[in-house]
Amino acid sequence: MIDERTKQLYQELLLxxxxxxxxxxxxxxxxxxxxxxxxxxxxxxxxxxxxxxxKIIEDVSFIGDGCAISKASxxxxxxxxxxxxxxxxxxxxxxxxxLATGKIDPDSDEHDLGRLKVFAGVRDLPARVKCATLAWHTxxxxxxxxxxxxxx
Ligand code: ZN
Numbered sequence: 765m766i767d768e769r770t771k772q773l774y775q776e777l778l779l780x781x782x783x784x785x786x787x788x789x790x791x792x793x794x795x796x797x798x799x800x801x802x803x804x805x806x807x808x809x810x811x812x813x814x815x816x817x818x819k820i821i822e823d824v825s826f827i828g829d830g831c832a833i834s835k836a837s838x839x840x841x842x843x844x845x846x847x848x849x850x851x852x853x854x855x856x857x858x859x860x861x862x863l864a865t866g867k868i869d870p871d872s873d874e875h876d877l878g879r880l881k882v883f884a885g886v887r888d889l890p891a892r893v894k895c896a897t898l899a900w901h902t903x904x905x906x907x908x909x910x911x912x913x914x915x916x
Contacts, residue, residue, distance in 0.1 A: 770870070774882040778836045785835055787825040787842035800828075800902030802894045802915040807834035811902040819850045824903070831895055833886065838899035840880055850907050857900045864893050 791797075794812035801808050807830025814823040824846050826838045841860075845853040859868065859875040863884050868874045870884035886892040894915040905913035 770882055771885060773879070774885045777840065777879070777882055778832050781836035781839040782832050785826075785839040787846070788827060788839065789825045790827055791823055791825050794823075796906040796909070798902050798906035798911055798913060800898045800905070800913050800915075802830070802834065802898045804891060804915065805831055805834070805895050807831055807895055807898050809834065809838055809899060809902060811838070811899060811906050813903065813906050815850060815907070821845055821848055821850060821853060826899060826902075830898070833892055833895040834898050837883060837896045841899045841903065844878075844880060845903065853903060853907065857904050860900050861897055863887075864896050 791812035791814055793814065795815045796813040797810060799808070799810050809826050809828030809830060812825045813821055816822050824842045826842060845856065848856070856877065859877055860880060860883070862868045863870060863875060863877060863881060864886050866887040870881040875881065883896045886896045898915060901913050901915065905911075
């Protein structure tokens with residue numbers, strides 16, 4: 765169940781992160797980068813990662829264009845995984861995916877997603893799940909050394 769307060773917070777965060785996307789830039793010296801494409805909606809973004817020798821994500825950014833959900837999700841993701849290890853980011857990716865597809869309860873302690881739980885709102889909109897998870901799939905691909913990922 766998604767309550768009214770969560771819905772309202774979701775709308776506010778979408779607006780805020782579209783108006784003022786965080787970490788929206790190229791990292792010239794990135795150690796990893798990948799292009800993510802969601803042809804269903806037309807979302808396309810590039811994610812950059814700077815991973816150090818201890819496998820910590822020292823910096824992360826994105827550029828690209830897409831719908832409000834894909835951009836807000838990418839923006840919020842960068843603020844979330846910056847400073848985390850690649851393994852932690854991978855764990856969050858799986859949690860986020862399970863949250864967006866309705867496999868875990870947003871109000872439970874089965875996840876460490878904090879405010880990202882508002883994206884549970886897309887679970888009733890299957891086409892939007894791909895928008896919300898695109899940035900995460902792209903980081904996953906980048907960290908595996910893949911250059912491209914598509915939601916198709
Ligand atoms: Zn989209």
